[in-house]
Amino acid sequence: MRVMIAEDNVLLREGVVRLLTENGIDVAGTSGNADKLLVLVDDDPPDVAIVDIRLPPTHTDEGMKAALKIRAEYPDVGVLVLSQYVEVGLAMQLLGDSAAGAGYLLKDRVSNVKDFMDAVARVADRGSAIDPTIVSALIAKQRKRDPLDRLTPREREVLALMAEGRSNQGIADRFVITLRAVEKYVSSIFSKLDLSTTGSDSKRVLAVLLYLRG
Amino acid sequence: MGTSPWVSSEPSSDAEVIAARRQGWGASGSIRLGLLAFGLLVGAAVYIDASSRGVPPELSLSVLAGYSWAYLVAGSIAWYARPDSRIGGLMTAVGITGPMLLFFGSQVPGLGLLPLVAVPLMNLFLIWLVLSYPSGRLGSWLDVATVGAVTGVVAVANLLVRLFGPEVLDYGAWVMLTISTFLLGLIVHHAVKASTTARAGLAPMLVAGVLVAILFSGESVAWLLGINTDLGSPFRWAMLIARVAVPVAVLVGLLRQRIARAAVADLLVDLGVNPGPVDLQAAVSRALRDPSVRLAYWLPEFDSYADVDGQKIELESSPGRSSTAVKRDEQTVAMLVHDSALEDEPRLLASVVSAIGMTIENAQLQVELRARLEELRGSRARILQAEQSERRRLERDLHDGAQQRLIALTLELGELGDRLDGDSEMRTRIDSARQEVTASLAELRDLAHGIHPAAVSDHGLAVALESVATRATVPVEVIGATQDRMPEPVELAAFFIVCEALTNVARHAEATSAVVELERKPGVVVVEVRDDGVGGASADTGSGLRGLADRVEALGGRLQVWSPEGRGTRLRAEIPCG
Numbered sequence: 001m002r003v004m005i006a007e008d009n010v011l012l013r014e015g016v017v018r019l020l021t022e023n024g025i026d027v028a029g030t031s032g033n034a035d036k037l038l039v040l041v042d043d044d045p046p047d048v049a050i051v052d053i054r055l056p057p058t059h060t061d062e063g064m065k066a067a068l069k070i071r072a073e074y075p076d077v078g079v080l081v082l083s084q085y086v087e088v089g090l091a092m093q094l095l096g097d098s099a100a101g102a103g104y105l106l107k108d109r110v111s112n113v114k115d116f117m118d119a120v121a122r123v124a125d126r127g128s129a130i131d132p133t134i135v136s137a138l139i140a141k142q143r144k145r146d147p148l149d150r151l152t153p154r155e156r157e158v159l160a161l162m163a164e165g166r167s168n169q170g171i172a173d174r175f176v177i178t179l180r181a182v183e184k185y186v187s188s189i190f191s192k193l194d195l196s197t198t199g200s201d202s203k204r205v206l207a208v209l210l211y212l213r214g
Numbered sequence: 215m216g217t218s219p220w221v222s223s224e225p226s227s228d229a230e231v232i233a234a235r236r237q238g239w240g241a242s243g244s245i246r247l248g249l250l251a252f253g254l255l256v257g258a259a260v261y262i263d264a265s266s267r268g269v270p271p272e273l274s275l276s277v278l279a280g281y282s283w284a285y286l287v288a289g290s291i292a293w294y295a296r297p298d299s300r301i302g303g304l305m306t307a308v309g310i311t312g313p314m315l316l317f318f319g320s321q322v323p324g325l326g327l328l329p330l331v332a333v334p335l336m337n338l339f340l341i342w343l344v345l346s347y348p349s350g351r352l353g354s355w356l357d358v359a360t361v362g363a364v365t366g367v368v369a370v371a372n373l374l375v376r377l378f379g380p381e382v383l384d385y386g387a388w389v390m391l392t393i394s395t396f397l398l399g400l401i402v403h404h405a406v407k408a409s410t411t412a413r414a415g416l417a418p419m420l421v422a423g424v425l426v427a428i429l430f431s432g433e434s435v436a437w438l439l440g441i442n443t444d445l446g447s448p449f450r451w452a453m454l455i456a457r458v459a460v461p462v463a464v465l466v467g468l469l470r471q472r473i474a475r476a477a478v479a480d481l482l483v484d485l486g487v488n489p490g491p492v493d494l495q496a497a498v499s500r501a502l503r504d505p506s507v508r509l510a511y512w513l514p515e516f517d518s519y520a521d522v523d524g525q526k527i528e529l530e531s532s533p534g535r536s537s538t539a540v541k542r543d544e545q546t547v548a549m550l551v552h553d554s555a556l557e558d559e560p561r562l563l564a565s566v567v568s569a570i571g572m573t574i575e576n577a578q579l580q581v582e583l584r585a586r587l588e589e590l591r592g593s594r595a596r597i598l599q600a601e602q603s604e605r606r607r608l609e610r611d612l613h614d615g616a617q618q619r620l621i622a623l624t625l626e627l628g629e630l631g632d633r634l635d636g637d638s639e640m641r642t643r644i645d646s647a648r649q650e651v652t653a654s655l656a657e658l659r660d661l662a663h664g665i666h667p668a669a670v671s672d673h674g675l676a677v678a679l680e681s682v683a684t685r686a687t688v689p690v691e692v693i694g695a696t697q698d699r700m701p702e703p704v705e706l707a708a709f710f711i712v713c714e715a716l717t718n719v720a721r722h723a724e725a726t727s728a729v730v731e732l733e734r735k736p737g738v739v740v741v742e743v744r745d746d747g748v749g750g751a752s753a754d755t756g757s758g759l760r761g762l763a764d765r766v767e768a769l770g771g772r773l774q775v776w777s778p779e780g781r782g783t784r785l786r787a788e789i790p791c792g
Binding site: 009011012015016018019022053054059060061064084085087088089090092093107108110111112113114137138140141144213214 | 610614617619627628629632651668671677678679680687688689
């Protein structure tokens, strides 16, 4: 797997590079700003571009713009946006009409090595990685309305993991249950929420997020 | 006094103001009378001379009336009424030189040559008069050149006719026709480029000027067509009438100015005792018949001029605009900025200015008050701006400093923990240390957000509001939030308004839902938050709402709260947004 990174904080960038390299991922290019990242991606598109949302020169939305540009112009490149604050609106902007190959995580998540590697791998495989903060905020929002009350607590946990972009296998591993059991939960959730079950994991992410967003 | 370009040239008293600004030919009354008498004498001489040659008396008298008396009388009146203008002098000059035309053919030795000089001179004064009305000063080199050309051509034509007989006019007429057409064009050009106010004053003379231009062309055309132009011919009579148009126009102009001055009395009645700045300006505008009139109030404490709204203004001279000082107790209290055309009515201007001086006190106080409020608003806005910049800087420092370092630290701890596969106790401790740091990071994140909501500045109001609505305790519908960015202070104010309103909804309203609505109107954004709760909120009781109102007012907007008991709360802010 080839990954490129745009992060202006050297300490952090080096840390992430080291982390990825140690986990057997090929870091094909690094950059301290958005423009250079775009050049790197254009030269030789990687599997995933990891982008800090705040990049020079203004440190506002340069990273976000670069991420959207990559998603629009290089559909085969996964984009994982890292930020020190997460916003539902930005997540939805990033996903657009597809959750495939899109990730949006709090920067802190890099410290959970296993989870972070899993997220990078999912984004590289056209899956998704949505920060649990966003998912839990959306679920909390929907709980104010009633439909989520129909779900059992375990079903709500499964729903959250689905929304984060995890696969059935990932969910099974997390709860230490069988794949079959997860599938049962999923179909129960979907029928309770009146959602159609067809499609890939990333389609499922978008459907669930849109449902939760209301 | 300020550094306005006007202040240095500020005249000492308003009556002198205008007189000093425009120099007429300051001929004394006796000189004027002398010239009038001389003109009449010339007329008498012309009449006697013509009679002696057998010219019918009615013919000579009609020429005298049209070429001399009309000009002498109107000229004397104009000179008396408007000593600052050269028009009176020019009219008198036409009246003196005009009748000398009749010396043509005189048997008195030498007198027959006089028209060679007098006729070109009369034309010189007449065209000068038409092109320079109402000041009597020619405005451009084009005007000067035209006057010169007409005079020259007439002089040469007369000389040639005298030397070679009237046949030379075959050529001269074409030249004359060309110049007449040009003169006509010039008069039309004057009319077009004049301001509305100026054009109204010019109107009578424009009509007369067109007649004069046609008169010159007419002479040439008549010659080319072989029409009889002898004294007493119908053509000559028509020319005579056209000539009288000029003195009539001057008299009409004077009459209109007189009527306008009488309107100043109405102005005083209009103004009453203590008019406000807006009423004062409107009344002055009516009295001067100049819709562009502006009063600039001098505010000594601010060392600047201010308009009726108390907004600081720079008085800069621009073409077509003039200004006249308004005085009260010898002190300049305001500048009346008006159309330059009004300088040709110095008496009107002087009386209006002194009328303003008498009644301006209240308006000036009001303007000063408005200027103070404006200044206060400006300083509030600056304080707010400074606070915002400081908060943004703090947030960025946290982000780039502590937060990044801590994240790097958690990364390090995460890696360490990952390597310690075998040693589970150590691994657990490292993991818990990592989670501690992560928890600190979350607190730091909240702190940073509390200091400055970076999402608003970085990604705009719409993105930030979605998160606020998502986290709200009741379902919130957001209407009208678009990705279009607004100035940062406006977006931040709108954001804080929504946050505070939704916090109040959570705390007090017992609402089941709320609506956040944004509406962009020209120059203003309206932010409204409504809930279906119990109502009873007040901007005066809640310190949060008071703070919001301060913030909105600092931006020149206003915040209103409707919260009748039992019928929900509606909070509405209008924020100016360029």
